[in-house]
Structures are given as C-alpha cells and as structure tokens.
Amino acid sequence: MTDLPAASTNGFKSGSRLEKVLRAGHFAVTGELGPPQNADPEIIRKKARLLLGACDAANITDNQTAIVRMSSIGAGILALQEGLEPVIQMTCRDRNRLAMQSDILGAYALGLRNLLCLTGDHQSFGNHPTAKNVHDLDSVQLIQMVAGLRDKHAFQCGDAIKGIEPRFFIGAAANPFGDPFEWRPIRLGKKVKAGADFVQTQLIYNVERFAQFMERVRKLGLHKQVYILAGVGPLKSPGMAKYMRDEVPGLDVPNHFVDRMTAAGEGIDKEDKKARNEAFRREGIKIAIELVQQMRQIEGVAGVHIMAIEWEEAVRPIVEGAGLFPRPEVTAARMAEPAAQG
C-alpha cells in the first residue's frame, strides 16, 4: 500500500489518524456511530466510548436513511472530545454547494479531518418524505470539490481560498452489489479520479461476489490508488437477516447466513427471548469475525468498515475476535481547541 502517491506539505494529505494508519500499511478498522434523533450529547459520548480503542476512526452518519438526526459535524465534535476520531459523512441530498463548502470550512476549523462523500438515501425512505431534495452536486462532484478545496486551495467556483484551506482525508462509498454490477468498478474509478483517498463499501455478506468485484478493481489498478475498506456488519437476528436479504435495495445476503442465524436460536425455549437474542447476537458476531478474516485475504482490501449501528458494543468483540486488537498507535492529528480540552 505504500506505493500510494506521496502527499503534500507535512507528508500527509490531512494528518488524520485514519490516514496515518493506512499510510503506515496497517489493516485499518473504521466503525460507525449514528447520532440520535434529539439533542442529547450524552448519547454520542456514550457511543463514542464504546467505539474508542476498537477502531481507528468512526463514521458519523448524516441524517441516515433520510431521518432527521443530530448533525454529523456536531456529533463528530462530541466524539472527538471523547478521543474518538470521526469520519464526517456528508450527503448531497440536503445541502447545495454553498452550504456544503461552508460546513466543510467549519468542520475543519473545529478539528475534523476525515470526510465521506455520499449521494444520500432518497428522502422518501425517511420521516420527511414531503421534503425537497437538493442534489446540486452528486457524490463524484462532491469529492472533486473537497479535493479542490484541499489541493487547489480553491472553492468550487474557482475562487482562491485566501488563508487556511480545509485539508480532509477524502472518503467515498462503493456498493459492489448495486446494479449494473459490471459497471460498479468503473464508477469506483470515477470516484478515485475525482480525488477519493479511501473507499468504504456497502455491507458485504456475499464474499464470492465481492471477490469478483475486487478482481475487476485490481485489473483497473484502483487498489493501488485508493484504500479500500470492506463493509462488515453483525447480523442481530434471523429477522434482520431476512429483511436485509429481501427488502434493502443494494444488499446481497446469501441464504446460508439466514439459515445460520435461524439455527442459532434452535433448541432454546421460544419464550426465553433474552437467551434467544443472546444466541442470535453471538452468532452474528461470529459471522462478522469470519467475514473480516475473509476480507483480509482479498488482495487490495486495506481494512474493514464495521457497521453496527445501535449496537456499538459489537465492534470491540469483532475486532478482538479477528485478531485486530489493539489498534496501532499513531500520532494523532493536531486537534483544535475543543478537542484538546476533551
């Protein structure tokens, strides 16, 4: 992985912990933290403490599934104060290029260093289906804009930034199972060309199909230009596995995982919900550990992105079980005032 292009100035593009871990050649682990549908900072702090030490950085979702939540930047600052490095997610659904750039300046000034550029789920999925969506830029154009702010010291319009430019480690998402399947590596290539430094994939359960995707990615040489973190998530129950298999667009959950989750509850009294849930969760974590280990074997995979939303406790045992604990020490990014106090 060290043949990635050398960065400018201080040797790093952003100086984030995630960037340093990846640049040092470690197999990276990112987690995910979903902000609450209220203004309670304690919820973020509590989740951040669960993830701290178990991952190198954690994504802070941006109105995930189009449901209004505490802002990604606001929650990200709280996480940073707890010592957890955030990856700020930003969707194109809710903001135009003016709002995005001003938020990016603000986020950088507050000490945030990783930014994941996303299209965003359609608002019809969420709790404000009558909203107007923005999509002034698409995710590829957002990546281009964030790279321009950093590398050209220029706003999207071309005006120069006079003063400090925001230097983010730029992330993109990839869904290896979205259609058209054959074109997904090309789309990833567009994101790389636009300036993505790392990529996190959609949840992967169909490892074989993901391996096919990676083969195409390697043929295009993309794994040498961008760090690819494979998405892994623990299944909570057979119901969740079925729902993800049948209802979630862009997810591919093979039947044998549904069967394994169902089998995990066999022999336990149906009335003993607690024991059944625990058995399901144990199996879910076991499957996730296996998936992480399989991902590590795939050439070009630089890390895993563990998505355990509303089950942050699961990340640590997965990371431990996969032999990825403790996480490597790197000199943390220079932090802004609030973080230094935190």
Added chain:
Amino acid sequence: MIVAEQKPLDEIKGLLGEAQTVLVVGCGTCVTVCFAGGDKEAGILASSLRMASRIDGTPKDVTHITVQRQCEVEYIDPLADSIRQADVVLSIGCGIGVQALAERYPDKVVLPGLNTSFLGLPSEQGVWEERCAACGSCILGVTGGICPIARCAKQLLNGPCGGSQGGVCEIGHETPCAWQLIYDRLNAQGRLHLIEELQPAKDWSTSRDGGPRRITREDLRLAAEAAE
C-alpha cells in the same frame, strides 16, 4: 408534451366557492392528448359540477368551451364575451393556460382545474411518464438519449447510486433506474466511454434555479418589425 391530471372534484368545488356562473375552459393541445383537459373532459367536468351543485342545494350555472391553444393570446382573445358573463373561469389547460387566461383577463378570477404534472410521453395505454425537466442545458448527447435530470430520483450525473437494483430505482418498484437504462443503451451501442468521463458540477443557472427564464430571439423580433 405537457402532462396533467384533473384535481379531485372536492378540491375544485372548494376553489369555486360561492361562484354562480362558471365557465370551464378546455385546451385542444397537450392536455387533450393526455385526456385531462380537452373538450370531452371540459364537458364532463361541467356537467359533474352542475350535478354536484344541485345535490348540494346551490345549483350553479356551469358551461364549457374549448380553445385550440390556451397558451397563446390569439386563441383566447375570442373568449372575451363568454368570460365576461362568468363569475369565475375554471381553466383545465396546463398551468400555462391558466396564467395566459389570467393575464389576458386580469379582472376575472381564473382558477386551475388541473395539476400540471410534468413533461413526458404516454409509455403505454393510460400511462404517462416524465422525460424532461427543462433544465435549459441538455445533456442527452452524453447519456444515450435518456435524461438523468428528469428520470433519476437524485438527478445524478456520474452514474447510478448504490440503490439501483435489478433495473429498478431505490424509490420504488415501478420506477426504472435511469442509470441502468443509460448503461444498457450505451453498452449496446458500444459507447460506454461517454459516461466514464467525469461529468463536472452542473450549471443550474439555466434551470429554474436561475430564476424565471426567458428566451429572446432578436432575428424574429427584427423580422416582425420589418413586417410592420
């Protein structure tokens, strides 16, 4: 063409309120072709309103008339007499027709009887689909003749989002993913390179975002002046 559909009768009744004499004005162009506001629909709507008002115990005098094109002054000029006699005008032209009548007859209350929906085409009997969002800067040349502005739920310009599955858009079971269509057509034509290029941020100033739009053709203005 412009595709529209009739508002629910109750909403129209609410809009009409206490008005006694109502003139329903149909249009012979797009809304005739999409069976929303042609002469036939104007007649049916007028009689439904008459009947409903009788049932409600406050009978209204509702008549109807249809012009070839509601969006041009020459066609709506001859309506002056009929419009004078009506308390309100209920247009079942598109939103442009409603506004043309309101501009030409500024003293009259002109009400909309349709919801103007989109620019599209009939895809099969009884089904109309959106095709263009009038963005003012057409990119069909690089997207295989399929418009991602009007037909992708997120107006994406660089390929499909992660929610595209089995040819269907993530928003629902009957909406084709525009980017799957674009991919399929360009693939069949051997022109996929067109969408491999980065499509830069779109200039939306030619679209509605730039404010109300206007086109001035000096050549035509000069020709008109010369003819006078």
